[in-house]
Amino acid sequence: IERMQPGSIGCVLKQINLVKTGLINIVPKLRINGDCEVETFGLYASEEAHVAEVLAQEKPLCVGRVKEMLLGDYAVGVITKVSLKDCGVEYLMLTAKKEAHVAEVLAQEKPFCVGRMKKMVLLDYAASVITKMTIHEDNTMDDFILDPGRDQLSRILEEGDNSIELGRIRTGGVFHVPKEIRRKLRYTLVDGRGKEVGGERSSHRGSRLE
Template sequence: LQAPASFLLTCDLPNEAVLLTEKTTVTLKNIEISVELFFVLLEKTRVTVGENFSITEHNDNEDCIREHGMMGETPLWLERRWAVSSLTLENIERMAPNSIGCVLERFDLSDTGLINILPKLRIHGDCEIEVFCLSADEKEHVAEVLAQETPFCVGRVKEMWLTDYAASVITKMSLKDCEIELLCLYAPRKEHVSAVLAQEKPFCVGRVKKMWLRDYAASVITKMSLKDCEIERLDLYAPRKEHVAEVLAQEKPFCVGRVKEMWLTDYAVGFITKMSLKDCEIEHLSLDATRREHVAAVLKQKKNFCVGRVKKMKLTGYAANVITKMTIHEDNTMENFVLAGNEDQFSRILKKGDKSIDLGRIRTGGLHVPERIKRKLRYTLVDGEGKEVLEEEEPSQRGNLLE
């Protein structure tokens, strides 16, 4: 068989066999094909995408080629975890943005140049993606995406996980009107997010219920436009000093919007001093530091920082000492205040004078601290109506939280 120079793929296939090779230009327009057939064509031929082209879920019991609009809106699982040929990458590069229609249910591309197909997808606006995962251990895997000037839409996403170089892809998405239940960024190397941290203009992540940023990705929080956002839970985790160095060095505070629960772990505890929280109301603030150096930068600073209004606060390990540098809003009433750790981790507090650390008002039954620490604190117990009450020893306070 001799391969033709060009081939228009239609529903009416020729009766005789046709040989398609890497020298054959296959045109896809006014047609819908299964995702499996699409990837075969990308790998083996020169693909040109025209108007009215879509991909859909592959089904062994159905035709993989149909007229455009005939397959309906079958949700698609687009998943690949291996390298692709140079021909595939050339095909993707030639495609126009938003030229491949699809309805996505799950999107998972790991360590593959196929990630660069993202801006080429025309994702149906009404679809809801259960899980959206990108992982790129090489910069080339996301190079074309990051070179895009026009942001692309990914529709509504429940969970979004971006790892390594793929963490930077968040800046190229159009998420202004989106609502994401869980956003996770993980960048173990600085170069994974260096492009994000270098940009001056903040980017929008839409409405995010839960956000988890790890390692160098924790610093990306400073580049997000969160002023009008309301986050149910924000987790920042930075196990190494380098992960937070740039943020701690900056003088200008950054805004995290309205956060219901904030969890800062290890070196990320230092971020609390750089946040603009004076007029914020946090339902639950948790700081946890397993090593002394995790909070060294916080304890070294001369000026106290304000955490605004906090309903519940838990300081664990060496993070307990941060209370000596903290100012709580004067109108605040805490429902619950917990210090947990061992005596060595409370060393900074124990050196303070009695009643020298002001906690403000605390609801009766809400103070959970070791007895040796208790005398260092200055606070007023109030009832449910905010009226001052005499302190009484309660069973929950008799125990020793020193572990």
């Protein structure tokens, strides 16, 4: 894999699921057209070496039009290397069991854009990655789940009030956010037709917005 040039393997993919393997480092070698529809892009790396070549890339990686992107542990860092600005990912889930899994992402000075998406789930230490994301103000999410666990709140609490932009959140969807960090978020509630709902700026943990 190391000797192969980036983008040297032309391919059309429906799914990518690589778990606990150094084969994840083949991703930069793939040449995926921007209009290629990928149902699932899933990477899970228990060791930093599994994603070392991906994280070393300077140019954004094109992974096509992804419906579901699932990144776990050290693979969470891959989110900063893929081009998502115009992809329209429907569902993004990031999960990390250790602080070291997200250390490189949090060390970045510049935020990264995740474009538009309908559902986002950030779990455990990966929840703190929200502080480095840029989400379009006019993006509308149906579901947003931020569950850092009781021991991983500190990084988000360091942010200023109303400083983390979430865009528009549709009422009737799942909005799960710890009470302690609600004031750090900025978002607009909209109904099923996209119309703003009374300027509401708060939510109830684990409930559906009505």
